[in-house]
Amino acid sequence: MNYSALIQNRKSVREFTDKKVPAAVLAEIEAYYQKSCKRLVPELKTELCIFGDDAKEALEGAAGYNQFLIGAPQYLVLLSEKGELAEENAGYIMEDLVLKLTDMDLGSCWLTFTDSAKVKEALNIASELEVAAIAAFGYGVKAKKRLRINILSMSNVDISAKRHYFDPKRSVEDMVFMDTWGNYEPVSEYIGFFDDMLWEAFYAASLAPSYLNRQAYGFVIHDSRITLVRRPDAYTTEIDGKLSLGIVLLHFTSVASEWAGKIQWRFGQDAGVLQLPEGYEAVASCVL
Ligand SMILES: Cc1cc2nc3c(=O)[nH]c(=O)nc-3n(C[C@H](O)[C@H](O)[C@H](O)COP(=O)(O)O)c2cc1C
CATH class of the missing domain: 3.40.109.10 (NADH Oxidase)
Structure with missing residues (x-):
């Protein structure tokens, strides 16, 4: 595929x-x-x-x-x-x-x-x-107007017919950081070194479906490792949060492995020591 x-x-x-x-x-x-x-x-x-x-x-x-x-x-x-x-x-x-x-x-x-x-x-x-x-x-209805969700709040999810557009996603710049969470600047140089293929993998991650479209995660590149970080999110339940982490890992891995070969993720404590803001959690890390 x-x-x-x-x-x-x-x-x-x-x-x-x-x-x-x-x-x-x-x-x-x-x-x-x-x-x-x-x-x-x-x-x-x-x-x-x-x-x-x-x-x-x-x-x-x-x-x-x-x-x-x-x-x-x-x-x-x-x-x-x-x-x-x-x-x-x-x-x-x-x-x-x-x-x-x-x-x-x-x-x-x-x-x-x-x-x-x-x-x-x-x-x-x-x-x-x-x-x-x-x-x-x-088989989906092929129409200009589609049902899309309008997330007003956790208890007010409106599903109504709207002219179709994609649920907005956070950009790669908003979810991939260098060394510390929130630090974007040198990422473009790092990604450029990989001749855009790494960018494609992060772009694939940014398009992952997530519970309530919350995208409660991001990545930090540090010491040649890439770590998936879970962002705290009051709307996302435990099960849906973990399902969403599995989904984003599939998106990143399936695209990155096309040029990087088999990718081995390390979970939990092995995910690496990172200075993360309170409530954030290193989930998994890999070396490409
Ligand atoms: C774990 C999980 C549970 C979801 N549950 C529902 C649901 O019950 N009803 C629904 O309409 N969409 C559900 N979604 C779809 C998300 O709302 C959707 O992925 C998100 O709004 C982004 O839109 P997209 O999938 O078109 O990119 C769920 C998504 C995930 C990952």
Whole structure:
């Protein structure tokens, strides 16, 4: 897959046609998940379930912003065993599937949830694994006006028909810093040294979908390492924050690895010692 192009084309789709997704297409998604899908922590056991439009009624009240569920012909539900980095891993896997859907001309939208047990009960999922990520998908309506979210506040997310434009994203200059958080100036020189390829990877990261479009993260380049930093954000819940971190890691890694080869992330304390403002946290770091 051409990750740069897919990432630039992807956007959340919230309106779908009635066209059914053919069984052969669903089988291709399943086969991709089994054989090719990127994983952050491959040791963690996961399982993919695909549901039809009857899941909408069942999911009503269990998933979606303010329980506003996107009606779609199909839903992907990723199950995962519990464990360290399980949420980040789920974000990474589901976003790779979202980009696979984009590649297959299918539209999709991530869906938030808070209670795995509630979703499992609603969808009659018997597995011992926990619900880790949900996305709606299908053939998107190709219209000038699209449903987009208007985030007024956490409790007031308005979903209405607006002339389509992309949910605004923070620029690379607003999310990548040199040595200390907030220090942008020498980054352009550093990125320039990599002949723009590093910039493409950061650009891909800046386009990552995130919970409520909060983009509660950034990067610091220091001592030849690149560290993903979590920004404190009162709106982002724990699960959605970690899913969003997995998603941004997938965006950066899939593009950077096209020229840098396999990228090894170190998590937790190994992420490195950085002078960060209070409440900020070094999540993971790598060397290219
Ligand atoms: C973890 C997560 C949960 C999300 N939950 C919802 C949701 O419940 N309903 C919805 O309409 N969009 C949801 N979104 C989509 C975001 O609102 C969307 O990615 C963001 O506004 C940026 O827009 P874009 O995806 O078009 O770039 C979610 C995104 C993430 C990453």
